[in-house]
Amino acid sequence: MAMVGLFSGLNISATGMRAQRVRQNVISSNIANAETTRTPNGGPYKRQHVILEADPLEFDQFLIKEESKIRGSKTQDGHINIPQPNFPLSREHIGSGVKVQEIAQDTGPDRLVYSPDHPDADSEGYLHLPNMNVVEEMVDMITATRAYEANTTAFNSTKSMLLKALELAS
Numbered sequence: 001m002a003m004v005g006l007f008s009g010l011n012i013s014a015t016g017m018r019a020q021r022v023r024q025n026v027i028s029s030n031i032a033n034a035e036t037t038r039t040p041n042g043g044p045y046k047r048q049h050v051i052l053e054a055d056p057l058e059f060d061q062f063l064i065k066e067e068s069k070i071r072g073s074k075t076q077d078g079h080i081n082i083p084q085p086n087f088p089l090s091r092e093h094i095g096s097g098v099k100v101q102e103i104a105q106d107t108g109p110d111r112l113v114y115s116p117d118h119p120d121a122d123s124e125g126y127l128h129l130p131n132m133n134v135v136e137e138m139v140d141m142i143t144a145t146r147a148y149e150a151n152t153t154a155f156n157s158t159k160s161m162l163l164k165a166l167e168l169a170s
Contacts, residue, residue: 010162013155015055015097020148022100023050027141034134037120037127047106047132055099106131 026048036045108131116125 007162009158010155012097013151013158015099016151017148017155019050019052019098019100020144020151022103023052023144024141024148026050026103027137027144030130030132031134031137031141034130034132034137036130037118044110044128045130047108047130048103049106050100051102051104052098053101055097 030047033045039045110128110131112126113129114125115121115127118127121127
């Protein structure tokens, strides 16, 4: 039995869980700083968001490893054995996981509240608050949590299938 991509499903789910954990941490930081008017850089806290992308590096490493196996295998007679893979070897058909490309700051304008008595108010009496809506942050937190749960379910299902396959093979 070929072990081609046996653990790729586990890896894809693990990268998804890792990415969603980063999203949850960033969203938590946004919510915690929703009223922060002064940062070490000056001015109010700037909302952050996570930018995710497919992880082609892992996919490319997978392809190189599998292609070298196919090229290097020989029969007992010294003939080159080129087995036909029973899996697709194209970028369109194999998932590769996900990675955090960047944690970017929102460039939107500050939220202005008239509060002339506040020590951080500007000369016109306006207080500059972070440019975020806590309700939107909570919705983002719920979606990140659900995505994490979905990846956990996929991970556990893959693990169960692998264990069942081992059971059947023995």
